Amino acid sequence: MKINFVNLKREFNLLEQKLIKDFLEVGNTGQYVNGKNLYEFERKIAKFLGVKYCIGVSSWTDGAILIFKAFSLKKSDEVITPSNSFLASCGAIVAAGATPVLADVDETYNLSYENAINLISNKTKVIMPVHLYGTPCEDIFKLKSLCRKRKIILIEDAAQSIGARIKRKMTGAIGDVGIFSLHPLKNLGIYGDGGIVSTNNKNVYEKLLLLRNHGLKNRDTATCWGYNARLSDLNAKFASTKLNYLNNWNKKHRNIAKYYNDNLDQSIIKPKINPNSESVFHNYIIRVKKRDRLKKYLFKNGIETSIHYPIPIHKQKPFINMNKIKLKNVEKFSKEILSLPIYHTLKKKEINYVVRKINLFMKKNRND
Amino acid sequence: MIRYSNLYLENKIILNKILNQVKKSIKTSKFILKDDVSIFEKNICKYLKIKYCVGLNSGTDALLMSLSQLNLKKGSEIITTPLTYVATISAILHVGAKPVFVDVGEDFNIDVSQIEKKITKNTKCILPVHLFGRCCDMNKIDQLAKKYNLSVIEDSAQSFGSKIKGKFSGTFGDIGCFSLHPMKTLNVLGDGGFIVTNNKKYANKIRTLRDHGRLKKKDKSLYLHYGFNSRLDNIQAAIANIKLKNINYLIKRRIENAALYKKFLSKEKKIKISFLNNKFKYYDSYNSFVILSKNKKKIIHKLKNNNVEVLQNLTQCITLEKHLFSDKKIRMKNAENFYKNSIYLPINPFLKKKEIKFICNLIISSINE
Numbered sequence A: 001m002k003i004n005f006v007n008l009k010r011e012f013n014l015l016e017q018k019l020i021k022d023f024l025e026v027g028n029t030g031q032y033v034n035g036k037n038l039y040e041f042e043r044k045i046a047k048f049l050g051v052k053y054c055i056g057v058s059s060w061t062d063g064a065i066l067i068f069k070a071f072s073l074k075k076s077d078e079v080i081t082p083s084n085s086f087l088a089s090c091g092a093i094v095a096a097g098a099t100p101v102l103a104d105v106d107e108t109y110n111l112s113y114e115n116a117i118n119l120i121s122n123k124t125k126v127i128m129p130v131h132l133y134g135t136p137c138e139d140i141f142k143l144k145s146l147c148r149k150r151k152i153i154l155i156e157d158a159a160q161s162i163g164a165r166i167k168r169k170m171t172g173a174i175g176d177v178g179i180f181s182l183h184p185l186k187n188l189g190i191y192g193d194g195g196i197v198s199t200n201n202k203n204v205y206e207k208l209l210l211l212r213n214h215g216l217k218n219r220d221t222a223t224c225w226g227y228n229a230r231l232s233d234l235n236a237k238f239a240s241t242k243l244n245y246l247n248n249w250n251k252k253h254r255n256i257a258k259y260y261n262d263n264l265d266q267s268i269i270k271p272k273i274n275p276n277s278e279s280v281f282h283n284y285i286i287r288v289k290k291r292d293r294l295k296k297y298l299f300k301n302g303i304e305t306s307i308h309y310p311i312p313i314h315k316q317k318p319f320i321n322m323n324k325i326k327l328k329n330v331e332k333f334s335k336e337i338l339s340l341p342i343y344h345t346l347k348k349k350e351i352n353y354v355v356r357k358i359n360l361f362m363k364k365n366r367n368d
Numbered sequence B: 001m002i003r004y005s006n007l008y009l010e011n012k013i014i015l016n017k018i019l020n021q022v023k024k025s026i027k028t029s030k031f032i033l034k035d036d037v038s039i040f041e042k043n044i045c046k047y048l049k050i051k052y053c054v055g056l057n058s059g060t061d062a063l064l065m066s067l068s069q070l071n072l073k074k075g076s077e078i079i080t081t082p083l084t085y086v087a088t089i090s091a092i093l094h095v096g097a098k099p100v101f102v103d104v105g106e107d108f109n110i111d112v113s114q115i116e117k118k119i120t121k122n123t124k125c126i127l128p129v130h131l132f133g134r135c136c137d138m139n140k141i142d143q144l145a146k147k148y149n150l151s152v153i154e155d156s157a158q159s160f161g162s163k164i165k166g167k168f169s170g171t172f173g174d175i176g177c178f179s180l181h182p183m184k185t186l187n188v189l190g191d192g193g194f195i196v197t198n199n200k201k202y203a204n205k206i207r208t209l210r211d212h213g214r215l216k217k218k219d220k221s222l223y224l225h226y227g228f229n230s231r232l233d234n235i236q237a238a239i240a241n242i243k244l245k246n247i248n249y250l251i252k253r254r255i256e257n258a259a260l261y262k263k264f265l266s267k268e269k270k271i272k273i274s275f276l277n278n279k280f281k282y283y284d285s286y287n288s289f290v291i292l293s294k295n296k297k298k299i300i301h302k303l304k305n306n307n308v309e310v311l312q313n314l315t316q317c318i319t320l321e322k323h324l325f326s327d328k329k330i331r332m333k334n335a336e337n338f339y340k341n342s343i344y345l346p347i348n349p350f351l352k353k354k355e356i357k358f359i360c361n362l363i364i365s366s367i368n369e
Ligand SMILES: Cc1ncc(COP(=O)(O)O)c(C=O)c1O
Pocket: A059, A060, A061, A062, A085, A086, A088, A089, A130, A132, A157, A159, A160, A180, A181, A182, A183, A193, A194, A195, B229
C-alpha cells in the first residue's frame, strides 16, 4: 500500500464540479482583485469565527507583517513567540522591523504561560502563541489576562488551526488579532498563497484594509503608505466553497486522531486530548526515541511521514546569526517528533495499515 | 455601453483553456512554486531576452525586493517621478530611502534633462517608471548612472512589451520590475508580478527572499536568511503562460487603437494626446491612453452621458499630499497639471473601430459646444 503524506487530488475530485463552477463564475466577472467574491468570503469567514471583522490577505506571512506594521512596532519592540513553529512566524517579525524573542514550549508543543512570563521585559509589545498542529494553545486565556494586565498585544498564530475551539471559542478569535493561512496544505486550503486576519477591533480592521491595498481609501487616494497584500477573488471563492465542508472535514481529522491515539503502541507518546478543546489536527504528532529509524521503516513500507519541524527556529541560520539560545524541550522534541498522514480523505484501511506497521516496528524494536 | 476594460472578453475566449490548465495543476497538486512558475520564468527570459526572471506575488513586491538589494542607508536618495502609481513611492519609503522627485516631460515620463541637478552624494539609484507603455529615455539615464555610479531599477509595471530599438522595457537597468495585475497588458486572474535581471546575485537573492529565505535543493531545504512570502501562484503562472502566447497580438491591438485615436483627435487644438510625438521611434505598448484637456469636466460629462466609461485621477499629485509628505512644498508643475487635466480613454484590445470613432466624436463635439 502507498500512503502519501498529503493527497489533495482526492479532495479536488470530491469538489471538482463545484470548483469549476466557481472558477467560471469568477473568471467571467472580469473582477479578480478587490471584488465582491472577496468581500463575501470575508463576511462568511467572520461569521464562522464569531468575530466582527475578517480581512483576506495574500498569505499568513503578509498578514502578520501588516499587523505588526499596523501596531507600529519598532526595532526595540519585542515579540515573544515559540521556537517550535514554521520559520515564517519569526520571519514576519523581522520583516516588519521588530525583534523576535523565542520561547520554549511544554508537553503540549505550544507556548505555556510559564514559558512566556519568564521572557517578558519592558520591551515586550506582543505575545504571539501558535496553535501548532491545529491544537489550541491551552494557556491562551491565561495569556490573554496576562496581556491585558501588562498592556501587551496578544496575536494568535492560527495558521494551522482554522475551526479549532477552546472553551467553545474559535482559535484566532480570542486575542486582539488572529492570523490564518490558506496555504494549499492547510485544513482550509486554496490553490495558491493566501491568508486571513481576524479581529474585533475596528481600528485594526480599518488600518489593515488600507495597508493591504497600497494605503488607498478609494481607487486613487492614499491615506498612508501601504503594500499589495490582497487575497485574490478566485481564491476567496474557492475558500468560500470549501468552508462549507470545513467543520465536517475537521471532525474527520479528530476521528483519525482518536483512532491513532487509541490504537498506536503504548510506548509511543501521543498528543493529549484536552476535554476543554477541539483540535483540528492539522498534523498528528507522535514522539519516539527511534524516530529516524521508524521514519525510514515506514517509508520502505509505502508510508510517507514528515517532521514539523526538524530544526527549531532558534537553530536556523538566520536566527543564530543574531542570537544563540538554548530551549530544552523544543530541541529534545525536534529529534523525536514524527507527523503521520492525516487528512479527511484518508481511508479507514489506510489508517489501519499505518497503525499496524508502526506497532510492528515498535514490537520488533522493543528492547533497543 | 463602452467599458474601460474588457478583461472579461479577453479571458472569456481562453477561459476553457485556462480551466484545463488549472485542473491539471490541481490534480497533480501543483500549487506553490512548481514547474508552471519555472516555465513562466523561462518564457519571460526568452521573450524579453534576459538571463533571469523571478516570479513574485505582485509588482509592488517586485519593487520592494529589488530596492532591498541596494544596501541603502538612512538618507539614501532615489530619484524618481511624481507621476506614477503610489506603489513606486511607497516601496522607496518602505526600504528606508528618500524619494527625490524630478518632474515629468512631454511624454509623462521623468524629464531626463532635469535629473542631473538632483544628484547628490546620497543618491543611490534612479528609478524610472515607464508610464502608460512608453519607455523613458534609457540612453540618457544609463549615461547618468554610469557617470555617477548609480543603480537603475526600472518600474516596468505598465510597459510589458515596450521597446527602444528592439530592446525591451525592464532590461536596461540592474533590475526590471513587472506587475501581472489584471489591468496590465500581460495579466493574470489575481495579483502577480516578477523581476528580470542579468545579475545572477540579485536573481538568487530575490529567489530565496520570496520563499521565506529558503533555498530548495532536491529534498533538502536550507534557510539562508529571513525572507517573505511573495510567491507567484503556480496557477497564475500557468495562466500567464497561456496569455503570453497571445501577447503580441494583444499589444498590436492596443497600438492599432492608439493609432485610431491619434487619427481622429490629432487636429483638435484643445486636447493633448499621449505620445503623439515619437521622434525616437519608441515601440509603445499602450497600457493606457491618456488625453489632457482644460475641458476635462465637459468631456467626461459628455462621455458618461453616452455610456462611455473612462477613468480619471480622483486626487491631486502625490507630492502635494500633506499627510504623506511633510516636506516643504515640492512643486512639480507638469505632473500637477497632468492630474488636473487628464482623462484615460478605453484602449483595451477588444475595443472596436466604430467605438473609438464614437468616443472621438463625442470628445470633439463636447469641446466645441
Ligand atoms: C504556524 C505557521 N505560521 C505561519 C505560517 C506561514 O503561512 P503562509 O505560508 O500562509 O505565509 C505557517 C504555514 O506555512 C504556519 O504553519
